[in-house]
Amino acid sequence: xxxxxxxxxxxxxxxxxxxxxxxxxxxxxxxxxxxxxxxxxxxxxxxxxxxxxxxxxxxxxxxxxxxxxxxxxxxxxxxxxxxxxxxxxxxxxxxxxxxxxxxxxxxxxxxxxx
Amino acid sequence: xxxxxxxxxxxxxxxxxxxxxxxxxxxxxxxxxxxxxxxxxxxxxxxxxxxxxxxxxxxxxxxxxxxxxxxxxxxxxxxxxxxxxxxxxxxxxxxxxxxxxxxxxxxxxxxxxxxxxxxxxxxxxxxxxxxxxxxxxxxxxxxxxxxxxxxxxxxxxxxxxxxxxxxxxxxxxxxxxxxxxxxxxxxxxxxxxxxxxxxxxxxxxxxxxxxxxxxxxxxxxxxxxxxxxxxxxxxxxxxxxxxxxxxxxxxxxxxxxxxxxxxxxxxxxxxxxxxxxxxxxxxx
Amino acid sequence: xxxxxxxxxxxxxxxxxxxxxxxxxxxxxxxxxxxxxxxxxxxxxxxxxxxxxxxxxxxxxxxxxxxxxxxxxxxxxxxxxxxxxxxxxxxxxxxxxxxxxxxxxxxxxxxxxxxxxxxxxxxxxxxxxxxxxxxxxxxxxxxxxxxxxxxxxxxxxxxxxxxxxxxxxxxxxxxxxxxxxxxxxxxxxxxxxxxxxxxxxxxxxxxxxxxxxxxxxxxxxxxxxxxxxxxxxxxxxxxxxxxxxxxxxxxxxxxxxxxxxxxxxxxxxxxxxxxxxxxxxxxxxxxxxxxxxxxxxxxxxxxxxxxxxxxxxxxxxxxxxxxxxxxxxxxxxxxxxxxxxxxxxxxxxxxxxxxxxxxxxxxxxxxxxxxxxxxxxxxxxxx
Ligand SMILES: Cc1ncc(C[n+]2csc(CCOP(=O)(O)OP(=O)(O)O)c2C)c(N)n1
Ligand code: SF4
Ligand code: SF4
Numbered sequence: 001x002x003x004x005x006x007x008x009x010x011x012x013x014x015x016x017x018x019x020x021x022x023x024x025x026x027x028x029x030x031x032x033x034x035x036x037x038x039x040x041x042x043x044x045x046x047x048x049x050x051x052x053x054x055x056x057x058x059x060x061x062x063x064x065x066x067x068x069x070x071x072x073x074x075x076x077x078x079x080x081x082x083x084x085x086x087x088x089x090x091x092x093x094x095x096x097x098x099x100x101x102x103x104x105x106x107x108x109x110x111x112x113x114x
Numbered sequence: 115x116x117x118x119x120x121x122x123x124x125x126x127x128x129x130x131x132x133x134x135x136x137x138x139x140x141x142x143x144x145x146x147x148x149x150x151x152x153x154x155x156x157x158x159x160x161x162x163x164x165x166x167x168x169x170x171x172x173x174x175x176x177x178x179x180x181x182x183x184x185x186x187x188x189x190x191x192x193x194x195x196x197x198x199x200x201x202x203x204x205x206x207x208x209x210x211x212x213x214x215x216x217x218x219x220x221x222x223x224x225x226x227x228x229x230x231x232x233x234x235x236x237x238x239x240x241x242x243x244x245x246x247x248x249x250x251x252x253x254x255x256x257x258x259x260x261x262x263x264x265x266x267x268x269x270x271x272x273x274x275x276x277x278x279x280x281x282x283x284x285x286x287x288x289x290x291x292x293x294x295x296x297x298x299x300x301x302x303x304x305x306x307x308x309x310x311x312x313x314x315x316x317x318x319x320x321x322x323x324x325x326x327x328x329x330x331x332x333x334x335x336x337x338x339x340x341x342x343x344x345x346x347x348x349x350x351x352x353x354x355x356x357x358x359x360x361x362x363x364x365x366x367x368x369x370x371x372x373x374x375x376x377x378x379x380x381x382x383x384x385x386x387x388x389x390x391x392x393x394x395x396x397x398x
Numbered sequence: 399x400x401x402x403x404x405x406x407x408x409x410x411x412x413x414x415x416x417x418x419x420x421x422x423x424x425x426x427x428x429x430x431x432x433x434x435x436x437x438x439x440x441x442x443x444x445x446x447x448x449x450x451x452x453x454x455x456x457x458x459x460x461x462x463x464x465x466x467x468x469x470x471x472x473x474x475x476x477x478x479x480x481x482x483x484x485x486x487x488x489x490x491x492x493x494x495x496x497x498x499x500x501x502x503x504x505x506x507x508x509x510x511x512x513x514x515x516x517x518x519x520x521x522x523x524x525x526x527x528x529x530x531x532x533x534x535x536x537x538x539x540x541x542x543x544x545x546x547x548x549x550x551x552x553x554x555x556x557x558x559x560x561x562x563x564x565x566x567x568x569x570x571x572x573x574x575x576x577x578x579x580x581x582x583x584x585x586x587x588x589x590x591x592x593x594x595x596x597x598x599x600x601x602x603x604x605x606x607x608x609x610x611x612x613x614x615x616x617x618x619x620x621x622x623x624x625x626x627x628x629x630x631x632x633x634x635x636x637x638x639x640x641x642x643x644x645x646x647x648x649x650x651x652x653x654x655x656x657x658x659x660x661x662x663x664x665x666x667x668x669x670x671x672x673x674x675x676x677x678x679x680x681x682x683x684x685x686x687x688x689x690x691x692x693x694x695x696x697x698x699x700x701x702x703x704x705x706x707x708x709x710x711x712x713x714x715x716x717x718x719x720x721x722x723x724x725x726x727x728x729x730x731x732x733x734x735x736x737x738x739x740x741x742x743x744x745x746x747x748x749x750x751x752x753x754x755x756x757x758x759x760x761x762x763x764x765x766x767x768x769x770x771x772x773x774x775x776x777x778x779x780x781x
Contacts, residue, residue, distance in 0.1 A: 014118060015118060015119075015120070015122060015123075016121070017119065017120045017122070017135070018121070018122060018123075018126075018135060020142070021141055022141040022142030022338050023339060024142055024339060024342065026339075027338075027342060064150065065147060065299070065342075066146070067139065067142065067143055067145065067146025067147050067149075068139075069122055069125060069126035069130070069146070069149075070122075071123065072123050072124060074116075086124060087127050090127060090184075091127045091128075091132055094131070094184070094602055097602075100605065101638065104608070109608070109637075109651050111612070111651075111654060111658055112650075112654060168623060170467070173632070181629060181641065184627050185627055186622040186623065186627055187629055188467070188497075188629075189631045189633060189641075190466075190630075191463065191490065191493055194459060194463040194490070197459070197460035197463035197467065198463045198470075200453070200460075200464060201425065201427060201453070201463070201464035201466075201468040201475075202467040202468070202470060202471045202622060204453065204468065204471070205451065205468045205470075205473050206471045206621070206622060209622060209623050226459075227456060230456040230460075385453075388446050389450075392446030393446070393447060395447075
């Protein structure tokens, strides 16, 4: 783990889907990387934005304290690739269930017919 | 490469039912941090351990914790999680059975099952999420509400003393005990890891922030960040607490690993020994 | 090993145990209570011999949850209790129903309310067995009237609970539990035992509460640890087991299936016995211990030239309207003797739609009806 400033991280992603705007990440960050966005996103949340990426020391404290699994420090391409793999292997196989759910809602179930 | 629109953290992608997320907890609720502690413990324990794990929970905000894990989980009745878990462990002794309960769930309505599971020393990992009140029902007094605190059922201040879970369970016969807060992220995760590996009844109390009710009613701190600061301020490590007087410890949260003993027989093993004995005798 | 084929002299409580073991029961959790204690006692001795698990729980709230937990651990499981314990189990029973957990619950009825008549029989719980837990659901309830029936129905109860993934309640009473009678145990291969169906699709394709084909009312049930990531959810859920909040359409689907899977299969679930009904003008409709004295009275009545017959209900719930209607359309009057203040008689009245006069013959205080009492009632309505 690097603790020097300016070693650079590729990105800090904050999810629109998951972030609820509690700002525990901002509280947890010792290096003042974040600021609160001026704009509300489509869920009505003013998300934290990593405006000072160059200050990030890769300590990941923001990740640890985010209760909503909404934020991730992505250090480099390597990590991005690993994330993609995890998504393919663990998450993707289950996603057709969402369509199945919608289908049930739309088409109904046999025991309610007649 | 990733769109922020529907991004989930690595742990969520790997272990959680992302199709039903975001979870239903309030913004800043510590239950999400407890979820993460559990998942990080498994990240270190490895996939084999995860595959042979099952979750059981009671009713309360805290009972929702395991429902987001892509794993077998039973969301039982208020207070009854340990009874279900005991039988599950007996039926499938190879499973790691992890039980998540609230403070009211475990020490209030479920108190009887709690002390008896500890007395039997069943190989379960009980994670008790304490927020100092009943939150799913909207902020009423629980067995851990501080004396004097106002809640929706103690409008004139709480007159009831608290349970000290660590002392209660030590007396009852538990064999691994620890208490942390959501502020003590790494320590709690390590204790969870130890507890899963421990053979016998292990309980970890995690005091977590409920900004919505405990924050507003008990502490006057509706912001989760202030509650985290408060946890940092009032928690006292066990070693230091031993040198402090009861007066000094008033209003403090003593944290640490309270007990780790290996001298008591574990219940599931005993039950299977009985079966062996009965079968050897061949009936009569 | 299970009981040798042949004839054995047994108490009703023992017959429960031996029947359960033959049916494949390998888990029992319970709490001592008269007059069901002997079931727990014998289970504690017999189950370990066949590799099963016995646990004496701290209370009945825990017992029923333990039985549910063991069922999801892949074992056929049961508990046994009486009045006060049955009341404590009602919430857990609801949990078994909404999560479609097979289990068998034996309630050896004693007199109530409350601690009540500890050592005396009653049939006071017939409505509680149907409606005791809150909310909308259907129940399967069986009432044995001899030790042989206790044995047979215990096996049947396990089969029904596995077939419909629903708890099945056996309503015995103190008399049946403690009386000793010969029980004929057939050779094992002649006994039908229904085994639990496990899913045969990969976990990602398994939808825990969606039976896909019409008529297939329940889905196969994996155990914990089989890799299916099931949610055993007490909160109202959709077909995936996901909590649904206020989605009333999903709740409607779930509640109706829980109801229909039982009520629409009433023809398959219902068991009854008919005695001398062919030309009867007066019918006695009875169940459990009451059916024993009733049958005697019906025979006496025949000797006196009264055309009496009897319908013995073995399945109490789902209530078999069709059969009762058929009887009502054929006779002048129906007598319903029960060891309570008149409970199933309401169902009989409802189902007979005024086609026959219905008379309730109540009995409380812990005594069986005397056959003369039933006979007197038959005479009265036959006039
Ligand atoms: C038998 C029963 N009584 C009452 C309730 C209502 N109830 C639901 S959650 C809850 C309290 C939860 O408090 P706690 O266990 O501390 O968990 P938290 O919500 O604080 O995490 C109560 C009283 C219930 N579900 N079942
Ligand atoms: S901690 Fe998580 S949920 Fe809270 S503001 Fe930061 S990213 Fe959003
Ligand atoms: S009420 Fe409290 S415990 Fe419940 S989700 Fe909200 S913050 Fe968390």
